[in-house]
Amino acid sequence: MESTKQNYTVPIIMMILLFGMIAFVTNLAAPMGIVLKDQFGATNFQGMLGNAMNFIAYAIMGIPGGLLLQRVGYKKTALIAVAVGFIGVGVQYLSGHVGQNIAFTVYLIGALIAGFSMTLLNTVVNPMLNTLGGGGNKGNQLIQVGGSFNSVMATFTPAFVGILIGEAAKAQISDVFPVMYIALGVFGLVFFVLMGVKIPEPHAEHKGISLKDSMKGALQYRHLILGAVAIFIYVGVEIGVPGFLNFWLSDSPVGKTTAGYVAGTYWFLMLIGRLVGASIGSKVSSKLMLTATSLVGIILIAAAMFSSPANEVSIPVIMKSAAGSVSFGLAEVPINAMLLVLVGLCTSIMWGGIFNLAVEGLGKYTAAASGIFMTMVVGGGILPLIQGKVADIAGYLPSYWVILLSLGYLLFYALIGSKVHKREEA
Structure with a gap:
């Protein structure tokens, strides 16, 4: 039993990191609206389109995400979510390298893909942390730790974006590349760590x-x-x-x-x-x-x-x-x-x-x-x-x-x- 607990330490840390990434990626969308307004002359409505794409994904993937979790289990769902998150942030990164005429569209596509990842992560991280903690008070404690880290990252993201874009007259997507590098690095790390560890799966739900x-x-x-x-x-x-x-x-x-x-x-x-x-x-x-x-x-x-x-x-x-x-x-x-x-x-x-x-x-x-x-x-x-x-x-x-x-x-x-x-x- 003691060795089992030790084996779960690494995936627990990875889940807490993902808890933070949910806030990190989600809260990147709103301050990015400032960049979109500067670089593309977007209105306030258009500036919130990236945020909208992130959340529209929940309407599309909310229920399918739960079905996926039931069908393939926690580990595979988490791996899919992390991979999709890497792709979504990657597409947003590419929007800083393509032509000005299509950059806005590419960014919105990336925000939608990232939203799919956030939906799946929200579906899996709470029950997975609870399971890794063995349920009960320990499982709840881990969820509270994850939630607190989520709030820390939500606090950090807009402040960090503000520092990166500074007071330049025209902020560019390229100005916030360091934020995207962090997201890509965390997603990549978590994916390969989760692949190599054994995760307990919850009992199958009754299908009556x-x-x-x-x-x-x-x-x-x-x-x-x-x-x-x-x-x-x-x-x-x-x-x-x-x-x-x-x-x-x-x-x-x-x-x-x-x-x-x-x-x-x-x-x-x-x-x-x-x-x-x-x-x-x-x-x-x-x-x-x-x-x-x-x-x-x-x-x-x-x-x-x-x-x-x-x-x-x-x-x-x-x-x-x-x-x-x-x-x-x-x-x-x-x-x-x-x-x-x-x-x-x-x-x-x-x-x-x-x-x-x-x-x-x-x-x-x-x-x-x-x-x-x-x-x-x-x-x-x-x-x-x-x-x-x-x-x-x-x-x-x-x-x-x-x-x-x-x-x-x-x-x-x-x-x-x-x-x-x-x-x-x-």
């Missing part, structure tokens, strides 16, 4: 119920359907708040580099929020947590929209010091930016709260509900596109009406929509 019947049964539950809509909206909020904060500050006197620092601080606050949420999760109900965070989020967004940008404050951000090291520093930003950054504390725990409320009482249909949820992650691509169109028409701060209305729905779901009207026997 078909996929069609399972999906049909799950969709009989009103609180699940409303919860699936809530997940669609939540992911769009999570991406849209820092994404357009980055766009807005990059086009302001604050500048692109500092904008990346500020957007990264949003993700850092999500890390803090997740750690706090994990510590109080056993004492505070999901309904209360979602209600409180939705309400506070509404207040913060409304205050950000109607405050004057002329009022500036200094906020602590993770930044690169003059000596080249990464440290905390102060950034002078409009008060609106500070309020938007604080929304990260609210969005941090929403996913778990929505999921728990939506699958309550589903019994044997819980697995089907998970597949539905993974598909609805596509909201992270569609909602920011809508916000981008509003920003093109009305401006950056008015575009947060999209976020305000979305948080209003999440508050509705917490208070009313999550009520369980019937339960399924497990």
Whole structure:
């Protein structure tokens, strides 16, 4: 038994790395919008197309990814996901070497392929870490470690992109090649390590119920359907708040580099929020947590929209010091930016709260509900596109009406929509 645990140390590290890569690649898409706007003269709507491609992949691969996992197992699914991720980032890298007339299209294709990888990774890393940990408290602990590393990489990515593109008048895709080199290197390392190690596979699922019947049964539950809509909206909020904060500050006197620092601080606050949420999760109900965070989020967004940008404050951000090291520093930003950054504390725990409320009482249909949820992650691509169109028409701060209305729905779901009207026997 002791040697088995030692043998699993390496794949556990690889899974935690992949947990981080999900955030690294996903959160690369939004700050890349700044590059797309500079290099191709893209609108705010077009600048979010790369992000949209990343999330549209979830709509296409969400349920097929679950079927693939059931059919070929954890290890093969993980290997396929890593290989697809390498190809996706590789195509994005190639977009910096092709002609200007097709570079934008090539980048979008790469973002879509990378999105397929992120869908498969999201399908496999949570249960695989749980299995490698032997389930129970140890498995849950590993998942929490992976989730924390995910938040660390989400914090790092926009700040790193901000440093790379600097304050150049016209940022180019080639400016962010170092980010892509890191992604390619990690994907390559993980692929070859996983090929050489033995991974325990979970027991095969009971096949007494078909996929069609399972999906049909799950969709009989009103609180699940409303919860699936809530997940669609939540992911769009999570991406849209820092994404357009980055766009807005990059086009302001604050500048692109500092904008990346500020957007990264949003993700850092999500890390803090997740750690706090994990510590109080056993004492505070999901309904209360979602209600409180939705309400506070509404207040913060409304205050950000109607405050004057002329009022500036200094906020602590993770930044690169003059000596080249990464440290905390102060950034002078409009008060609106500070309020938007604080929304990260609210969005941090929403996913778990929505999921728990939506699958309550589903019994044997819980697995089907998970597949539905993974598909609805596509909201992270569609909602920011809508916000981008509003920003093109009305401006950056008015575009947060999209976020305000979305948080209003999440508050509705917490208070009313999550009520369980019937339960399924497990």
